[in-house]
Amino acid sequence: MWGPVSIEGQVIQPGVRKLVELPVAELPSGTRIHINVHVYRAKKPGPCMIIMGGLHGDEINGIETVRRILTSKKLEKIKKGMVIAIPLLNVYGFNNFSRSLRDGKDVNRSFPGSKNGSLASRVAYLMTNSILPLIDFGIDFHTGGASIFNFPQLRVSEGDDKALELARIFAPPFILQNKPIPKSQRKQAMSMGKPILVYEGGESLRLDEVAIQTGVEGVLRVLNYHEMISVDVKPGSSAEYSRSTWIRASKAGIVNLLSHAGQEVKKGQRLAEIHNLDSLKRSYIHATRNCKVLAHVNNPVVSRGDALFHLVFNG
Ligand SMILES: [Zn+2]
Incomplete structure (x- = not known):
């Protein structure tokens, strides 16, 4: 059955595009922070894919990659299934040129999170309980940190065959199989049977056109493969490393x-x-x-x- 889905009480019907604003925090100034969750649902049933950036707030290429996919309007022509797009998860870090949150905590080391914990832990809790249950697979966009430049690549958890298959469809220049980091979103999603690939391209606080374009094309290949959209995109090829x-x-x-x-x-x-x-x-x-x-x-x-x-x- 392909009925309505709900994110934190906001209902999205099949065939509807909706922007869900998820409240996450209040700054000491009283300013409220929310996360923008763009949801695209086809009338026809199909898989649910998440694309997200800015889990680390200073990793701008990923935020720009998801922003470009959103503004390309290609998702508005979704033929089946659902896409959840979160261009910027760590709003606080982005505004402060920082990977982490105000207390220095890293959201990607805080999964599965807790409802009444630190801000990082609450953001992780929101993803674990309100977003990840809805998805089948996804791509989480990152860059190298601490002045490290990453050639465009996907990180796939060792032994996760579904993730490796997805990575080959995305077809970045490099695929690296490695162990997921404890308390990371990738590990949490894997434990729920939902492969989330970690894309790495470029470095923090810098835009890199090749990394961004490679990311956009990879997402389009995955959506094409699952017949969720139908667009022209050139084929990619990957070298795989373990x-x-x-x-x-x-x-x-x-x-x-x-x-x-x-x-x-x-x-x-x-x-x-x-x-x-x-x-x-x-x-x-x-x-x-x-x-x-x-x-x-x-x-x-x-x-x-x-x-x-x-x-x-x-x-
Ligand atoms: Zn990162």
Whole structure:
């Protein structure tokens, strides 16, 4: 049966497009914060997909990706099923250029959340209890944090065949299978049998056109595949990886990158040079194996031990 659905008491009938404003918090000033939830329902039954951005408030590419999909009006022609689009989940973080909330808590480490907990915990609770029960699958858009630039990629939970199938339909340049982070939304959704893929593209507080466009096209491929919409979108192809490692700075100083995200590198190849300001010596960072560069740091000022490169490989 394809009847009405309800989000926090707001009813959405089949064939209806509705903006649901979910109240989440009140700032010390008394200003109220709400989350905009755009719901598109076809008259015909079908799957329910969520697309969302801004779970981390400073990861702007994801917010822009969902905004572009909304303003393209393609969802208004939905033929079957339902799309729930949340362009910005962490409203507070976005307004403060911050990944987290006012108390420093990370929504994506607060699942399943609690009704009377911290703000992060209450936002997680709202997702767990009011949104996730409605969906079948979805994409959660992120970027690298702390000046890390991520080549466009999907993160898929190990052993989650439904998620891997969905990732292959989305077809980003890279698919990485790894363990979901404890208390993350991806882990919570997986425990409810609903694959949510984590898309990573670009870095926080920066717009990256390739990452945004790759994200938009991936969503359209998934919607096309499920016959929820019918649009022209070019095919994509993915390289799949099951293992990854971080390369860290061996010295402090100013780092000059010699390779970039998306590149294939060979064992022993120079990835970067670090110029020490005290000794005025130069040291090199080498690839520890044949692999591809999934991500790199963009901030040139590094301390010993800082993450420089995220490398992916198989076997
Ligand atoms: Zn994130």
